Amino acid sequence: MDVVLVECPNQPGxxxxxxxxxxxxxxxxxxGACLCCGDRGTIGLVTSDESGTRAVLDEAGISYRTLECMTVTMPDRPGELARVSRRLAEAGVNIEFFAPTVLDEETTLAVGVADAxxxxxALAG
Known part of the structure:
Protein backbone atom coordinates (compact mmCIF):
# COMPACT_ATOMS: atom_id res chain seq x y z
CA MET A 1 0.00 0.00 0.00
CA ASP A 2 1.30 3.47 -0.91
CA VAL A 3 0.42 6.94 0.31
CA VAL A 4 0.45 9.78 -2.23
CA LEU A 5 1.81 13.08 -0.89
CA VAL A 6 0.81 16.23 -2.78
CA GLU A 7 2.60 19.44 -1.81
CA CYS A 8 0.50 22.48 -2.61
CA PRO A 9 -0.18 26.11 -1.72
CA ASN A 10 -2.01 26.68 1.57
CA GLN A 11 -5.13 28.21 0.05
CA PRO A 12 -8.83 27.45 -0.29
CA GLY A 13 -9.67 24.84 -2.89
CA GLY A 32 -6.03 10.90 4.22
CA ALA A 33 -4.72 13.85 6.10
CA CYS A 34 -3.48 17.32 5.31
CA LEU A 35 -1.30 19.72 7.20
CA CYS A 36 -0.32 23.27 6.38
CA CYS A 37 2.41 25.50 7.70
CA GLY A 38 2.73 29.06 6.46
CA ASP A 39 1.97 29.32 2.76
CA ARG A 40 2.55 25.59 1.92
CA GLY A 41 0.70 22.39 2.70
CA THR A 42 0.79 18.67 2.10
CA ILE A 43 -2.15 16.40 1.35
CA GLY A 44 -1.57 12.71 2.05
CA LEU A 45 -3.98 10.17 0.55
CA VAL A 46 -4.39 6.41 0.47
CA THR A 47 -6.72 5.38 -2.35
CA SER A 48 -8.39 2.27 -3.70
CA ASP A 49 -6.31 2.42 -6.91
CA GLU A 50 -2.67 3.46 -6.50
CA SER A 51 -1.62 3.32 -10.15
CA GLY A 52 -4.86 5.01 -11.21
CA THR A 53 -4.28 7.80 -8.70
CA ARG A 54 -0.77 8.38 -10.01
CA ALA A 55 -2.13 8.49 -13.59
CA VAL A 56 -4.84 10.99 -12.58
CA LEU A 57 -2.36 13.27 -10.86
CA ASP A 58 0.08 13.05 -13.78
CA GLU A 59 -2.72 13.88 -16.24
CA ALA A 60 -3.84 16.84 -14.11
CA GLY A 61 -0.27 18.15 -13.80
CA ILE A 62 -0.34 17.78 -10.01
CA SER A 63 3.09 17.00 -8.61
CA TYR A 64 3.34 14.33 -5.91
CA ARG A 65 5.54 11.68 -4.41
CA THR A 66 4.69 8.30 -2.97
CA LEU A 67 5.76 6.48 0.16
CA GLU A 68 5.24 2.91 1.16
CA CYS A 69 2.58 2.73 3.82
CA MET A 70 2.11 -0.01 6.39
CA THR A 71 -0.59 -0.66 8.93
CA VAL A 72 0.08 -0.74 12.64
CA THR A 73 -2.51 -2.04 15.08
CA MET A 74 -2.32 -0.73 18.60
CA PRO A 75 -4.58 -0.57 21.66
CA ASP A 76 -6.72 2.57 22.05
CA ARG A 77 -5.08 4.02 25.15
CA PRO A 78 -2.77 6.89 26.10
CA GLY A 79 0.85 6.52 25.08
CA GLU A 80 0.47 3.96 22.30
CA LEU A 81 1.42 6.34 19.47
CA ALA A 82 4.37 7.48 21.58
CA ARG A 83 5.46 3.86 22.13
CA VAL A 84 5.17 2.92 18.45
CA SER A 85 6.79 6.11 17.17
CA ARG A 86 9.67 5.79 19.66
CA ARG A 87 10.31 2.24 18.50
CA LEU A 88 10.40 3.41 14.88
CA ALA A 89 12.66 6.35 15.76
CA GLU A 90 15.07 4.09 17.55
CA ALA A 91 15.18 1.98 14.40
CA GLY A 92 16.03 5.07 12.35
CA VAL A 93 12.58 5.18 10.68
CA ASN A 94 11.18 8.66 9.98
CA ILE A 95 7.38 8.91 10.07
CA GLU A 96 6.29 11.16 7.19
CA PHE A 97 2.55 10.43 7.30
CA PHE A 98 -0.03 8.89 9.58
CA ALA A 99 -3.82 8.91 9.54
CA PRO A 100 -6.60 6.66 10.74
CA THR A 101 -7.61 3.77 8.52
CA VAL A 102 -11.09 2.42 7.87
CA LEU A 103 -11.96 0.17 10.78
CA ASP A 104 -15.63 -0.39 10.01
CA GLU A 105 -18.22 0.63 7.46
CA GLU A 106 -17.90 4.25 8.63
CA THR A 107 -14.91 6.39 9.46
CA THR A 108 -14.87 9.52 11.57
CA LEU A 109 -12.29 12.12 10.56
CA ALA A 110 -11.01 15.04 12.57
CA VAL A 111 -10.97 18.00 10.19
CA GLY A 112 -8.85 21.02 11.17
CA VAL A 113 -10.03 24.33 9.71
CA ALA A 114 -9.25 28.01 10.27
CA ASP A 115 -12.88 28.95 11.05
CA ALA A 116 -14.99 26.12 12.47
CA ALA A 122 -21.03 25.03 4.97
CA LEU A 123 -21.55 21.37 5.91
CA ALA A 124 -25.06 21.98 7.24
CA GLY A 125 -26.29 23.40 3.93
Whole structure:
Protein backbone atom coordinates (compact mmCIF):
# COMPACT_ATOMS: atom_id res chain seq x y z
CA MET A 1 0.00 0.00 0.00
CA ASP A 2 1.30 3.47 -0.91
CA VAL A 3 0.42 6.94 0.31
CA VAL A 4 0.45 9.78 -2.23
CA LEU A 5 1.81 13.08 -0.89
CA VAL A 6 0.81 16.23 -2.78
CA GLU A 7 2.60 19.44 -1.81
CA CYS A 8 0.50 22.48 -2.61
CA PRO A 9 -0.18 26.11 -1.72
CA ASN A 10 -2.01 26.68 1.57
CA GLN A 11 -5.13 28.21 0.05
CA PRO A 12 -8.83 27.45 -0.29
CA GLY A 13 -9.67 24.84 -2.89
CA UNK A 14 -6.48 22.75 -2.96
CA UNK A 15 -7.98 19.70 -1.23
CA UNK A 16 -11.03 20.05 -3.50
CA UNK A 17 -8.85 20.27 -6.63
CA UNK A 18 -6.92 17.10 -5.80
CA UNK A 19 -9.87 15.07 -4.50
CA UNK A 20 -12.13 16.09 -7.41
CA UNK A 21 -9.52 14.93 -9.94
CA UNK A 22 -9.32 11.55 -8.20
CA UNK A 23 -13.10 11.23 -7.79
CA UNK A 24 -13.70 12.06 -11.45
CA UNK A 25 -11.99 8.77 -12.34
CA UNK A 26 -14.08 6.78 -9.85
CA UNK A 27 -11.21 6.23 -7.43
CA UNK A 28 -12.11 6.05 -3.74
CA UNK A 29 -10.01 7.85 -1.14
CA UNK A 30 -9.70 5.37 1.73
CA UNK A 31 -8.02 7.70 4.22
CA GLY A 32 -6.03 10.90 4.22
CA ALA A 33 -4.72 13.85 6.10
CA CYS A 34 -3.48 17.32 5.31
CA LEU A 35 -1.30 19.72 7.20
CA CYS A 36 -0.32 23.27 6.38
CA CYS A 37 2.41 25.50 7.70
CA GLY A 38 2.73 29.06 6.46
CA ASP A 39 1.97 29.32 2.76
CA ARG A 40 2.55 25.59 1.92
CA GLY A 41 0.70 22.39 2.70
CA THR A 42 0.79 18.67 2.10
CA ILE A 43 -2.15 16.40 1.35
CA GLY A 44 -1.57 12.71 2.05
CA LEU A 45 -3.98 10.17 0.55
CA VAL A 46 -4.39 6.41 0.47
CA THR A 47 -6.72 5.38 -2.35
CA SER A 48 -8.39 2.27 -3.70
CA ASP A 49 -6.31 2.42 -6.91
CA GLU A 50 -2.67 3.46 -6.50
CA SER A 51 -1.62 3.32 -10.15
CA GLY A 52 -4.86 5.01 -11.21
CA THR A 53 -4.28 7.80 -8.70
CA ARG A 54 -0.77 8.38 -10.01
CA ALA A 55 -2.13 8.49 -13.59
CA VAL A 56 -4.84 10.99 -12.58
CA LEU A 57 -2.36 13.27 -10.86
CA ASP A 58 0.08 13.05 -13.78
CA GLU A 59 -2.72 13.88 -16.24
CA ALA A 60 -3.84 16.84 -14.11
CA GLY A 61 -0.27 18.15 -13.80
CA ILE A 62 -0.34 17.78 -10.01
CA SER A 63 3.09 17.00 -8.61
CA TYR A 64 3.34 14.33 -5.91
CA ARG A 65 5.54 11.68 -4.41
CA THR A 66 4.69 8.30 -2.97
CA LEU A 67 5.76 6.48 0.16
CA GLU A 68 5.24 2.91 1.16
CA CYS A 69 2.58 2.73 3.82
CA MET A 70 2.11 -0.01 6.39
CA THR A 71 -0.59 -0.66 8.93
CA VAL A 72 0.08 -0.74 12.64
CA THR A 73 -2.51 -2.04 15.08
CA MET A 74 -2.32 -0.73 18.60
CA PRO A 75 -4.58 -0.57 21.66
CA ASP A 76 -6.72 2.57 22.05
CA ARG A 77 -5.08 4.02 25.15
CA PRO A 78 -2.77 6.89 26.10
CA GLY A 79 0.85 6.52 25.08
CA GLU A 80 0.47 3.96 22.30
CA LEU A 81 1.42 6.34 19.47
CA ALA A 82 4.37 7.48 21.58
CA ARG A 83 5.46 3.86 22.13
CA VAL A 84 5.17 2.92 18.45
CA SER A 85 6.79 6.11 17.17
CA ARG A 86 9.67 5.79 19.66
CA ARG A 87 10.31 2.24 18.50
CA LEU A 88 10.40 3.41 14.88
CA ALA A 89 12.66 6.35 15.76
CA GLU A 90 15.07 4.09 17.55
CA ALA A 91 15.18 1.98 14.40
CA GLY A 92 16.03 5.07 12.35
CA VAL A 93 12.58 5.18 10.68
CA ASN A 94 11.18 8.66 9.98
CA ILE A 95 7.38 8.91 10.07
CA GLU A 96 6.29 11.16 7.19
CA PHE A 97 2.55 10.43 7.30
CA PHE A 98 -0.03 8.89 9.58
CA ALA A 99 -3.82 8.91 9.54
CA PRO A 100 -6.60 6.66 10.74
CA THR A 101 -7.61 3.77 8.52
CA VAL A 102 -11.09 2.42 7.87
CA LEU A 103 -11.96 0.17 10.78
CA ASP A 104 -15.63 -0.39 10.01
CA GLU A 105 -18.22 0.63 7.46
CA GLU A 106 -17.90 4.25 8.63
CA THR A 107 -14.91 6.39 9.46
CA THR A 108 -14.87 9.52 11.57
CA LEU A 109 -12.29 12.12 10.56
CA ALA A 110 -11.01 15.04 12.57
CA VAL A 111 -10.97 18.00 10.19
CA GLY A 112 -8.85 21.02 11.17
CA VAL A 113 -10.03 24.33 9.71
CA ALA A 114 -9.25 28.01 10.27
CA ASP A 115 -12.88 28.95 11.05
CA ALA A 116 -14.99 26.12 12.47
CA UNK A 117 -18.19 28.19 12.51
CA UNK A 118 -18.01 28.80 8.75
CA UNK A 119 -17.13 25.13 8.19
CA UNK A 120 -20.13 23.92 10.24
CA UNK A 121 -22.45 26.22 8.29
CA ALA A 122 -21.03 25.03 4.97
CA LEU A 123 -21.55 21.37 5.91
CA ALA A 124 -25.06 21.98 7.24
CA GLY A 125 -26.29 23.40 3.93
Missing amino acids: EVARVSEAIAAKGINIKT EIARK
